[in-house]
Amino acid sequence: MKTGRVILVGAGPGDPGLMTVRALEAIAAADVILYDKLIPATALDGAREDAIKLDVGKVGGGEQVPQEETQRLLLRHAQEGKLVVRVKGGDPFVFGRGGEEAQVCREHGIPFEVVPGVTAGIAGPAYAGIPVTQRNMAAAVAFVTGHEDPKKPETQIDWPALAAFPGTLVFYMGVRALPRIAEQLIAGGRPASEPVAIVERGTLPDQRSVSGTLSTIAELAAAAEVRPPSVTVVGPVAALGDELAWLGRGPLSGCAITVTRPRAQASGLARQLRDLGARVVEAAVIVPQPLAFAIPDLSDVDLLVFSSPNGVGRFFDELKATHRDARSLFGIAVAVIGPGTADAVRAHGVEPDFIPTRAVGESLAEMVSGFDVEHALVVRARGGRDVVRNALEDRGTDVTLIEPYVTVAEQLDPRTRERALSADWATFTSASSARFFCAAAGGAHVVRESGLKLASIGPITTEALREQGLEPDVEATEHTPGGLVDALVAASAATPPAA
Structure with missing residues (x-):
């Protein structure tokens, strides 16, 4: 029987941009993926559709998948000849139990590879403006677990030696143990006035920091309700966060903004907002679900009409699957709903002929109404608006409709829902995102009572919000994600967030 292989992959601290090229290659090649809960939200987007994905993650205080069960699954699939990729947050060999899993592989003759990842103890502080080493301040750094194995008869941490360590101390997973950590370090001779910083959810969109001293940090963290995942930095360098903080600087600094776009499309809008200083909460409430279809x-x-980037992607994928390409569109005029869809078409080597100035069906219908069309092909989501189709048929055009996907609701987990509703703004880029967000939030009354300000990409989305009994605070002049960002910047300048 063919022996499989195991790759232990570190997915980094949370920001998907910090995943390594090798990590993404391994995930794309995997037959079976065993993954933790703290990996980046998009970490598995490149996995094969037929790959088996098993959640074996652990969250402190929550449900636990026993390590023995994880190792059993890893061995079983590898012994069946599969490529098994074990995806962990951070680095698999830094408080990740990757060493134990490698030992199990070696014991059973399973070949394995280790893909290091950026560890939270360096990345979290760096994103908060804290270098863990600094000339004349810290020439060494020690990484310490703040949550030892409870089955051990006694601690492996030599607290007096750790207190005397001449450098920075970085504690992982130590939020609940902060009072004990501070007490032990002070008892061992560390100054009570020594700077301390906690970085919660480092490198993630809702990262935040709490600063204090050894004598005050436990009380401050409790008051701020700091929760895992967090790292705690002890030492003079912890005081550099105020001076060197770089994340969240710009015209949207201080604004928390909820992005409700589908996950595959949210990254571009989220990146623009983060580059302008916003703290982004990605709360995807819609997901495009592929449907079977055929291109005639x-x-x-x-005339070929596209109403969304999703439709463009699905259309050209099917074109390729049937051994055709952009040359099949020779002589066909291409119309798109707006700039985003135009860019999606251009990515396939085709320049659209019709791009309305306003990204709504009415504008596109008006634009193509003067074009002599006998046969048109309209590509849109199932259940989408029929403005263009109706306008063409009213002129006697024979219209074929293709529906390559349907937009369905995606639920929010309780933590994401809480963060989404506690933000300053929520952005809506489609009518479905408006409807589904209200449903995921628990109703329009919950959204109203949360105090969220609402930003709409255009009139169709605004109409959908009003149907829910909600009035947007701003509507983008240019009905594109970029136009939505401009509207938010203008609104933020007019009414800066409260301190």
């Missing part, structure tokens, strides 16, 4: 013979088609 295109020889007699005069």
Whole structure:
């Protein structure tokens, strides 16, 4: 029987941009993926559709998957000849139990590889402006677990030696143990006035920091309700966060903004907002669900209409699957709903002929109404608006409709829901995002009572919000994600967030 292989992958501290090229390659090649809960939200987006994905994650205080069960699954699938990728947050060999899993592989003759990841003890502080080493301040750094194995008869930490360590101390997973950690370090001779900083959810969109001293940090963390995952930095360098903080600087500094776009599309908007200083909460409430469809013979088609980037992607994927490409569109005029969809078409080597100035169906219908069309192919989501289709059929055009996907609701986990509703703004880029967000939040009355300000990408989305009994605070002049960002910057300048 063919022996499989195991790759132990570190997915980094949470920001998907910090995943390594090798990590992404391994995930894309995997037959079976065993993953933790603290990996980046998009970490598995590149996995094969037929890959088996098993959640074996652990969250402090929550449900636990026994390590023995994780190792059993890892061995079983590898012994069946599969490529098993074990994806962990951070680095697999830094408080990740990757060493134990490697030992199990070696014991059973399973070949394995280790893909290091950026560890939270360095990345979290760095994103908070804290270098863990600094000339004339800290020439050494020690990484310490703040949550030892409860089955051990006694601690492995030599607290007096740790207190005397001449450098920075970084504690992982020590939020609940902060009072004990501070007490032990002070008892061992560490100054009670020594700076301390806790970085919660480091590198993630809702990262935050709490600063104090050894004598005050436990009380401050409790008052701020700091929760895992967090790292705690002890030493003079912890005081550099105020001076060197770089995340969240710009015209949207201090603003927390909820992005409700589908996960695959949210990254671009989220990146623009973060670059302007916003703290972004990605709360995808809609997901495009692929549908089976067929592209007809295109020889007699005069006009091809795309209503979304998702439709463009699905159309060209199917074109390729049927051994066709952009050359099949020769002589066909291409119309798109707006700039985002135009960019998606251009990515396939085709320049759209019709791009309305306002990204709504009415504008596109008006634009193509003067074009002599006998046969048109309209690509849109199932259940989408029929403004363009109706306008063409009213002129006697024979219209074929393709529905390559349907937009369905995606639920929010309780933590994401809480963060989304406690933000300053929520952005809506489609009518479905408006409807589904209200449902995921628990109703329009919950959204109203939360105090969220609402930003709409355009009139169709605004209409959907009003149907829910909600009035947007701003509507983008240019009905694109970039226009939505501009509207938020203008609104923020007019009414800066409260301190």
